Amino acid sequence: MSDLKQELKEKIIEQLNLEDVTADEIADNDPLFGDGLGLDSIDALELIVMLDKDYGIKLADPKEGRKIFESIDTMAAYISANKA
Amino acid sequence: MNQGVAITGMGMISAIGNNVAENYASLISGKTGISKIRHIRTVHENETMVAEVPMTNGDLETVLGLGPDTLSRTPLLGIIAVKEALDQAGIKDILAYRTGLISGTTVGGMDKAEQYFYDYYESDAHWNHINGLHAGDSTQKIAEAIGLSKSFVTTISTACSSAANAIMLGARMIKSGELDRVIVGGSDSLSKFTINGFKTLMILSDTYNTPFDENRKGLNLGEAAAFLILESDEIVSKQNKKVLAYVKGYGNANDAFHQTASSEHGDGAVLAMEKALKVAGIPPSQVDYINAHGTATPNNDLSEGRAILRVFKDKIPEFSSTKPFTGHTLAVAAGVEAIYSVLSIQNNVIYPNLNFKTPMSEFNLVPETQLKNKEINTVLSNSFGFGGNCSTLIFTKEG
Amino acid sequence: MKKEVYINSIGSVSVQKTFNNSEFLNEIVDYEGISVKAVDPNYKEYIPPAAARRMAKGIKMSAVSSQNAMKEAGLENVDAIIVGTGLGCLGDSEKFVRDLLDNDEQYLTPTKFIQSSHNTVAGSIALDMGCKGYNFTYVHSNISFESSLWDAKLQLANNEAENILVGAVDEVVDHHVITHQFIEHIKKEPVSMRDVLNSGTKGIVFGEGSHFFVLSNKRQQSTYSKLLDMGIYNTLSNDEVSETIRHFVEKNGVSIKDLDGVILGNNGDLEHDTIYHELGTSLFLEIPQLVYKHLSGEYDTASGFAFWMANKIFKTGKVPEILRWNNVQIDRPKRLLLYNQYRGKNHSLVLLEKC
Structure with a gap:
């Protein structure tokens, strides 16, 4: 699980082009959106593609993403439970 | 008193008709143009509903007397629509007055650019399309087809509000005496580029779009070309021309909220509507019908609905979205809907907002769901786009 | 007004x-x-x-x-x-x-x-x-x-x-x-x-x-110039260009010789620079001719570079030698015409006056 979390942090930084953030700076329970990492709705769409491409998980409704992408913890838990 | 600008001709081609008359017939008989995708091969064909113009490029080229694969679909559709508009306005000598052409497009020649992207490296067979990727090239091709030379010809691309802005600029050019007449509107063809692009934004519906419905799932893309002829009062009186309706008001504002989404309370939309009413010099209560942008995305309809409530308060005029007929024709949407607005004024009808069942939970706004006959003197038409671009046009029976 | x-x-x-x-x-x-x-x-x-x-x-x-x-x-x-x-x-x-x-x-x-x-x-x-x-x-x-x-x-x-x-x-x-x-x-x-x-x-x-x-529409301390007039033409045949430019300039109450210089859109395309060359030896023969696309490269909005350059010339009063295309003396120009076209299409004229 901690491997997956580290992997997610690295992927998010790369996919979303977060140039001046390092994986160490993202805590597992930091909010990814709003006050935390400051991601927005376009980033959420990028993350939905990442779930599909890298973990074989398809989301039909972007609203489903809100809960899943709350933090690295919630993302890792969702992926572990639903991975194809 | 603000003088309106005369509309003397209209021409269009869309999924529900190859000309204005066919479009009107479909509107009043409730015939949608939305179906499974036919002309474009895409892996999304089973989950994508679109509003395609039934004619193939070959059909369009035959009608226009052009050889095969000469032009991309955007100028092909555009030439058809412009010619119809010029016919209706009775314009035979295009250079007789200071005439301009202002077109809106988002994709331009993207259909060919994506089709031959790698092919260009292999053979010279399709190199005639390389320069067609320039959005302005489609407008230039239309100008050439109608013999418009030595003139003001330009192209506007403000996403889904492009044609509204073309009409607005044209009206301003006539009012300020820069031009005597101007052909305004837009043309956009379907492409894999837009189908996939809107898919990444997750705002495409996999079934028929349902504007202002609680359970709306997104939009259907469409394609079309639609152009109107605007002429100065001087030409109209000199030639005793029949005026179809007037462009009375226009407003352009930016939502300055988000790259693709509209603000929660529709600030940009409110500003655009208010500016248009001010230019027209009329109070909101004088609007008889609103042709809404109504794309059926969760975001647009909520934002636009709230904006309409803010502008019209407790006296909401009858409103509907015609996107369930034509799909969302992107740059052309406002051109298509400008013509529908004029037809509404000419025939005193309000078109039904097809597919509506359940009012949205956020407010009590219910669009017209049946064809309705009513004296129509003033129509307000909204168009909003990416980049926060919000535009409103007002059309009237009397100048 | x-x-x-x-x-x-x-x-x-x-x-x-x-x-x-x-x-x-x-x-x-x-x-x-x-x-x-x-x-x-x-x-x-x-x-x-x-x-x-x-x-x-x-x-x-x-x-x-x-x-x-x-x-x-x-x-x-x-x-x-x-x-x-x-x-x-x-x-x-x-x-x-x-x-x-x-x-x-x-x-x-x-x-x-x-x-x-x-x-x-x-x-x-x-x-x-x-x-x-x-x-x-x-x-x-x-x-x-x-x-x-x-x-x-x-x-x-x-x-x-x-x-x-x-x-x-x-x-x-x-x-x-x-x-x-x-x-x-x-x-x-x-x-x-x-x-x-x-x-x-x-x-x-x-x-x-x-x-x-x-x-x-308000002049201020930082003001560079005044935009006097503009012309846009989707096409002009080669023999219409000269007359169109002359007419455009005269409509503004000046003649070609009253211009302190013209900024031309030469881009080094053998086939399409001939329009500039012809103007350079006729209509614009006696006025200073300036060029810029050997500095900016050519692109659809390269004329924005020319607009920038004209305003810099007004403000500094200097015309760098590298911009000069002919030998007619140019000194602290006050009125400049910009003419551009690409592949013989989309001709534009912009008339600027120093403030």
Whole structure:
């Protein structure tokens, strides 16, 4: 699980082009959106593609993403439970 | 008193008709143009509903007397629509007055650019399309087809509000005496580029779009070309021309909220509507019908609905979205809907907002769901786009 | 009563070091190639990292040039933002198409699609500035910028707006360069920019840049010039050009010989520079002729570079030697005409007067 979390942090930084953030700076329970990492709705769409491409998980409704992408913890838990 | 600008001709081609008359017939008989995708091969064909113009490029080229694969679909559709508009306005000598052409497009020649992207490296067979990727090239091709030379010809691309802005600029050019007449509107063809692009934004519906419905799932893309002829009062009186309706008001504002989404309370939309009413010099209560942008995305309809409530308060005029007929024709949407607005004024009808069942939970706004006959003197038409671009046009029976 | 239209500030990013407005072509960057890329300013000084991460090159260049123009005009906001761009942020649209084709329409992401909308520069500046005013984007080849100027002039002269930010932007993209080499719109063989205007070969050297200006109907301390008149013609046959220009100038109450100089759009394309050459030996024979595309490269909105240059000439009173095309003496010009066309189409005329 901690491997997956580290992997997610690295992927998010790369996919979303977060140039001046390092994986160490993202805590597992930091909010990814709003006050935390400051991601927005376009980033959420990028993350939905990442779930599909890298973990074989398809989301039909972007609203489903809100809960899943709350933090690295919630993302890792969702992926572990639903991975194809 | 603000003088309106005369509309003397209209021409269009869309999924529900190859000309204005066919479009009107479909509107009043409730015939949608939305179906499974036919002309474009895409892996999304089973989950994508679109509003395609039934004619193939070959059909369009035959009608226009052009050889095969000469032009991309955007100028092909555009030439058809412009010619119809010029016919209706009775314009035979295009250079007789200071005439301009202002077109809106988002994709331009993207259909060919994506089709031959790698092919260009292999053979010279399709190199005639390389320069067609320039959005302005489609407008230039239309100008050439109608013999418009030595003139003001330009192209506007403000996403889904492009044609509204073309009409607005044209009206301003006539009012300020820069031009005597101007052909305004837009043309956009379907492409894999837009189908996939809107898919990444997750705002495409996999079934028929349902504007202002609680359970709306997104939009259907469409394609079309639609152009109107605007002429100065001087030409109209000199030639005793029949005026179809007037462009009375226009407003352009930016939502300055988000790259693709509209603000929660529709600030940009409110500003655009208010500016248009001010230019027209009329109070909101004088609007008889609103042709809404109504794309059926969760975001647009909520934002636009709230904006309409803010502008019209407790006296909401009858409103509907015609996107369930034509799909969302992107740059052309406002051109298509400008013509529908004029037809509404000419025939005193309000078109039904097809597919509506359940009012949205956020407010009590219910669009017209049946064809309705009513004296129509003033129509307000909204168009909003990416980049926060919000535009409103007002059309009237009397100048 | 029509109001006067002033150019109150300038901002530019180009293949020359134009982003520093305290200089005026002090050092010339020479290039050898078929396409040239902008000299990058330090974008981080202008764009917060969170915003920069999704920005295409055209947006980044425009953030710098538009902010510089706003700062010089002493403004926080404007009544309208009008941008001309031939191809928009073409780099991202090309990448989106490539991803689409290479991955069989799977796993596409929205960012590139959003950036590829032509109006993304005007939208992004409005978003950054919180400008809810009029917002337009013109995309008509080499009159994209002139259409924007025209629109701004119309609003300012009619007093519908007081301050308008007008811009021009285009970016270099490899696929575009290669495909346009196929059809010889871009040169097949690399040339030295210094020699490009006498290259004697077909096609142009492709460049990029972003040029922004605040236009206003109020004159102020920073004002550079007055926009007297403009003309835009989609086509002109070779024998119509000269007469059209003469008529345009005379309609403004001056004759050709009253002009202190003309800035011509020569781009080194053997086939299409003949129009400039003919004018240079007839209509413009006795007035100073200036050129610039050997410094800027050619692109749809390269005339934005000429507009920037004319205003720099007015302000500094200097005409760098490298801009001169003939030997007619030029000294502190007050009235300049800009003439441009591309491949014989989309002719534009802009008449400026020093303030």
